[in-house]
Amino acid sequence: MSMINPGASNVMSTMGKMSQSPAAVIRMQNLSERIRDFQNASKSERDQIRTEIERNVKRLEDQQQKQQLGDRNAFSQIKEAMSTTQDAIATQKAQREILDEKKTKEIQVIESSVTVEFNIERQHRKELDQKLTKFVEERYQTLKTEIDKERISRDQGAEQQRVEVNGTCQEMLQELEQDRKFRDDEMQRIEKYMTVECQKLRDGIQEEQRTRVEATDQLYNKLTEVVKDLQNKIKAEREDREQTEDGLLQLLEQTCKKVEEAMP
Known part of the structure; x- marks a missing residue:
């Protein structure tokens, strides 16, 4: 175990110096598994594995040098x-910077030109304003004089017109008063005429009612007399008819009797 651990530590230190690419990580994991297998193997297997590990480490170091060189x-x-x-x-x-300096100079030239033109225009505007101010003042004085004259003339005309209007109003008031008086007289005349005519109409209506009542009474009396005459005539006719019927009945009875007697 003491011979294996230094190799494993060298491998781990060497792998720690390598760039941690995905392929290197996978290979490091595989190598770790093989180291664990190496710790559990026999001496001959360990020697073989150690040789293989050293070869792989040498190859990794070469690859690392190439990668560092790249x-x-x-x-x-x-x-x-x-x-x-x-x-x-x-x-x-x-x-x-050269272009900016060039543009700055151009802008300065343009600005200077614009400033000159602006000053000229401002002077021209100032002179024009002075002329306009003078013209406006003169025109104002002229208009003021004309307005004053027109106001005086209008006041005089208004006074004369007021007198004329006052006279016209007085005339209209007099005419209205006369017209009112005429209307009042006419209304009184119409009322008097209407009163007389209404009285005549009432008298005519009363006379017509009286005449109608008398005519109605006369007609009623005539109708009564006619009814009485008709009743008398009907009564006389009924009596005559009864007498005639009695005579006919007697004649019929006599005839029947004669017929009966004549029969065997």
Whole structure:
């Protein structure tokens, strides 16, 4: 066991220095299992396993050296690429600074030109404002004078118009008063006429009612007389008919009697 443990510790230390790729992890697990089997094997098997382990360790160390060499080469390439990139960035930065300086000068020239034009425009605007202010003041004074004249004229016209309107109103009031008086007189005349006519109408209605009552009474009396005459005539006719019927019955009885006597 004392001969096996140093080899196992070397293997573990060597595997600890390797990069922990998935394939290396799997191989390390397999190797650990084989070490456990090695601890349980016989001396000849242990020697064989130890030889195989040392061979595998040597192969792993060679692979690690190759990998380290490849890593150094890749690192050198990356370093060269970074150096090239930094040089390109520095060159681009210098070009950008030159371009920025050029654009700054152009902007300064444009700004100076715009400032000059702005000052000219501001001076022109100032002169124009002064002219407009003067024109507005003159126009204001002119309009104020015209408005004052128009107000005076309007006040005079308004006073004259007020007098005319007052006179017209007085005339209209007089006409309205006359019209009201005329309407009152006309209403009184109409009321008087209506009173007379209504009285005449009431008298006519009363006379017509009286005449209708008299005519009704006369008609009733005539109808009564006619009814009495009819009743008398009907009574007389009934008496005549009864007498005639009695005579006919007597004649019929006599005839029947004669017939009976004549029969054998």
